[in-house]
Amino acid sequence: MVVLSESSDSEQAVAIVQAGAQDYLVKAELTPGLLVRAVRHAIERHRLFSALRSLSLIDDLTGLYNRRGFADLGEQHLKLARRTGRGVTMVYLDLDRFKTINDSLGHHVGDRALIKVADILRAAFRRSDIIARLGGDEFGVLALEAADETSALLVERLRERVDDFNQSTPEPYQLSISVGMAHHDDDPRVRLDDLVAEADAEMYREKHDKRAATLRDR
Numbered sequence: 001m002v003v004l005s006e007s008s009d010s011e012q013a014v015a016i017v018q019a020g021a022q023d024y025l026v027k028a029e030l031t032p033g034l035l036v037r038a039v040r041h042a043i044e045r046h047r048l049f050s051a052l053r054s055l056s057l058i059d060d061l062t063g064l065y066n067r068r069g070f071a072d073l074g075e076q077h078l079k080l081a082r083r084t085g086r087g088v089t090m091v092y093l094d095l096d097r098f099k100t101i102n103d104s105l106g107h108h109v110g111d112r113a114l115i116k117v118a119d120i121l122r123a124a125f126r127r128s129d130i131i132a133r134l135g136g137d138e139f140g141v142l143a144l145e146a147a148d149e150t151s152a153l154l155v156e157r158l159r160e161r162v163d164d165f166n167q168s169t170p171e172p173y174q175l176s177i178s179v180g181m182a183h184h185d186d187d188p189r190v191r192l193d194d195l196v197a198e199a200d201a202e203m204y205r206e207k208h209d210k211r212a213a214t215l216r217d218r
Contacts, residue, residue, distance in 0.1 A: 064118050069132060070130060070132035074130050074192045078142075088144055089141075091142075092140050092181075092203045093139050093141075093203060094203055094207060095113065095139075097176060098110065098113065105173060114133070116165065116175065117175065118133065121158070124154075124160075125158075155179055162176075179203060179206060180200060180202025182196075
């Protein structure tokens with residue numbers, strides 16, 4: 001946005017730019033060449049700003065959304081779900097024994113494991129779903145439900161992708177994930193934080209059950 005004004009007040013110009021305008025032009029000083037340059041510069045600054053904002057929403061290692069990106073786009077997803085009357089599923093997953101991979105094989109192998117999980121998530125879910133690395137070895141997906149898909153089907157497809165990887169990988173590790181889910185239909189009171197907390201709790205219950213089963217089998 002380029003603001004054109006009769007006033008040459010410098011304080012007003014600064015305030016307008018700080019409010020979001022790309023440039024401030026005074027009508028008395030305006031020439032066709034100046035206007036063209038101002039518009040071109042404004043477009044370029046907006047493009048650069050958008051690129052920087054995009055970088056701040058993306059996880060460097062995996063290319064997925066980061067926690068901030070997930071929060072921003074997740075809220076939009078919830079609003080869309082309410083408007084269209086569709087259910088939404090929150091999937092929260094954690095990579096089991098990730099510390100063991102890092103400690104025994106090195107952090108470079110651990111990074112490869114995280115990248116592989118990101119690839120599996122992209123393959124298991126749709127392009128329209130919000131897929132994010134929420135921190136460390138924890139990932140989240142917010143998915144609008146299609147008519148032919150349920151929460152259980154989404155997670156079943158994810159587990160199948162992990163199994164396929166484990167059966168064919170040349171990597172010196174096997175992937176194991178713990179998964180929790182939360183679902184809501186169109187309750188306007190439900191917040192994204194509520195869904196994340198519920199799915200996170202379910203994930204930790206599954207992880208606890210796995211550990212308990214391992215101890216029983218010893």
